[in-house]
Amino acid sequence: MRADVLAAAAGVLMAEGVGGFTVEKVIAASGVSSATIYKHWPSRGALALDGYLHAVGDAIAVRDSGDIRADLEHMVVAFVRMVSRRPEGAVFAQLIGAAQTDQELAAQFDHHYFGPRRREAFALLEATKERGQIDADTDIGVLVDLIWGACYIRLLLPHLTDQLTPAFAREVVAQALSGVLVDTATP
Amino acid sequence: MRADVLAAAAGVLMAEGVGGFTVEKVIAASGVSSATIYKHWPSRGALALDGYLHAVGDAIAVRDSGDIRADLEHMVVAFVRMVSRRPEGAVFAQLIGAAQTDQELAAQFDHHYFGPRRREAFALLEATKERGQIDADTDIGVLVDLIWGACYIRLLLPHLTDQLTPAFAREVVAQALSGVLVDTATP
Numbered sequence: 001m002r003a004d005v006l007a008a009a010a011g012v013l014m015a016e017g018v019g020g021f022t023v024e025k026v027i028a029a030s031g032v033s034s035a036t037i038y039k040h041w042p043s044r045g046a047l048a049l050d051g052y053l054h055a056v057g058d059a060i061a062v063r064d065s066g067d068i069r070a071d072l073e074h075m076v077v078a079f080v081r082m083v084s085r086r087p088e089g090a091v092f093a094q095l096i097g098a099a100q101t102d103q104e105l106a107a108q109f110d111h112h113y114f115g116p117r118r119r120e121a122f123a124l125l126e127a128t129k130e131r132g133q134i135d136a137d138t139d140i141g142v143l144v145d146l147i148w149g150a151c152y153i154r155l156l157l158p159h160l161t162d163q164l165t166p167a168f169a170r171e172v173v174a175q176a177l178s179g180v181l182v183d184t185a186t187p
Numbered sequence: 188m189r190a191d192v193l194a195a196a197a198g199v200l201m202a203e204g205v206g207g208f209t210v211e212k213v214i215a216a217s218g219v220s221s222a223t224i225y226k227h228w229p230s231r232g233a234l235a236l237d238g239y240l241h242a243v244g245d246a247i248a249v250r251d252s253g254d255i256r257a258d259l260e261h262m263v264v265a266f267v268r269m270v271s272r273r274p275e276g277a278v279f280a281q282l283i284g285a286a287q288t289d290q291e292l293a294a295q296f297d298h299h300y301f302g303p304r305r306r307e308a309f310a311l312l313e314a315t316k317e318r319g320q321i322d323a324d325t326d327i328g329v330l331v332d333l334i335w336g337a338c339y340i341r342l343l344l345p346h347l348t349d350q351l352t353p354a355f356a357r358e359v360v361a362q363a364l365s366g367v368l369v370d371t372a373t374p
Contacts, residue, residue: 019288093287099345100277100284101206106345114344141350142337142358149336150329156343157301158286158293163328171329179365 004030005037009051014087018094021048045098045105052095053112056088062120068128069177075121076147076169083155084164093155118144138180146176191217192224196238201274205281208235232285232292239282240299243275249307255315256364262308263334263356270342271351280342305331325367333363 008030013021023044027034041047061078065071083089099106125140134143150172154164195217200208210231214221228234248265252258270276286293312327321330337359341351 017288090287096343097284097287100281100343101204110345139358139362142355142362145337145340146333146359146363149338149340150332151336152343153332153336153339156283156287156339158297168329171326172333175326175329175366176333176363178367179362 001032001036002040003054005032005040005047006051006054008032009047010055011051013048013051013091014055017087017091018048018098023047026051043102043104045095045102046108048098049095049105049108049112052088052091056082056092060117060120062124064124064127066131066133068125068133069173069181071124072147072173072177073170075124076151076173077166079148079151080164080166080169083151089155089161093161096152096156121148133182134177135180135182143176143180147172150176188219188223189227190241192219192227192234193238193241195219196234197242198238200235200238200278201242204274204278205235205285210234213238230289230291232282232289233295235285236282236292236295236299239275239278243269243279247304247307249311251311251314253318253320255312255320256360256368258311259334259360259364260357262311263338263360264353266335266338267351267353267356270338276342276348280348283339283343308335320369321364322367322369330363330367334359337363 005026009021009026012025012029016025021044023034023037023041026047027037030037037047041050061075063071063074083092095105095109099109121144122140125134125143128134129136129138129140151164151169154160154168192213196208196213199212199216203212208231210221210224210228213219213234214224217224224234228237248262250258250261270279282292282296286296308331309327312321312330315321316323316325316327338351338356341347341355
């Protein structure tokens with residue numbers, strides 16, 4: 001049942017966007033009763049998000065090779081490639097938009113998506129800092145927000161989405177690290 | 188007429204948020220005819236944004252004193268204080284959210300708000316770079332997005348808004364500039 005509902009939700013979402021997404025359409029497409037759907041998904045937004053993550057996947061491209069610049073580029077470029085896909089990228093931005101007025105969606109987003117990703121990025125950068133590869137004074141929370149914020153602003157503010165490219169992501173990582181990276185080659 | 192409509196739009200928006208904002212409520216509150224309102228504002232979102240900017244003001248806290256760190260702090264802290272006000276901050280985030288599915292609102296936002304602000308920030312940083320106070324290799328577009336992106340991500344992603352403080356804004360500016368600022372005190 002769950003897989004049928006999520007596949008139907010993803011289908012409606014990708015075809016019609018968040019604006020055209022309704023629980024009624026998911027009921028019609030899946031054949032599952034509205035009572036069952038409302039029992040498992042507390043809001044239209046939560047159902048849409050679950051459908052989205054089911055379709056797009058929620059694997060985190062995290063690794064710790066010891067080369068923080070390469071590892072961050074790997075994570076951020078993977079994110080940029082995900083949100084550059086059509087219609088997935090626009091739908092993702094629409095879901096963040098809808099979360100501004102749907103507290104249930106916001107909570108689900110935080111629990112299933114932003115929270116885990118943020119913790120992974122923090123853990124990677126904290127480990128790098130503990131190895132002495134990032135300046136000891138660096139605020140890791142600020143560093144995470146500089147890097148991902150630069151990408152999210154290009155995704156969410158009008159007319160910047162086309163400028164959210166892998167090349168931009170690499171430059172963001174380079175510039176965000178430029179003041180905090182300890183050059184271990186020159187002791 | 189225009190001032191009456193905008194005051195009514197701002198009143199509805201601040202009281203009910205973007206979710207409860209309708210053109211009908213603005214018609215009722217202003218006493219202006221629906222034909223007149225639809226003639227001047229092409230969409231619900233465009234009317235809401237105009238009401239918001241009318242109420243909150245759209246002055247840009249830009250200055251070029253020669254001390255780029257202080258000038259950026261001035262701009263970014265002014266932005267953080269604006270979006271920390273209630274209900275103004277949440278309404279601003281909701282308007283960005285609504286712009287993800289309202290192309291007319293997105294275009295108006297770009298024209299009346301993001302475009303001018305972005306150009307001011309670019310001009311300030313380009314002038315600083317031309318004076319040799321910022322490293323010649325710096326991508327000014329990336330620098331602008333690092334700084335404002337870090338603030339917007341805390342505004343827009345769930346459960347980060349409380350962490351969008353003036354102290355955070357100052358740390359963002361310091362960390363974003365740390366790798367690109369030319370130390371003119373040590374030639």
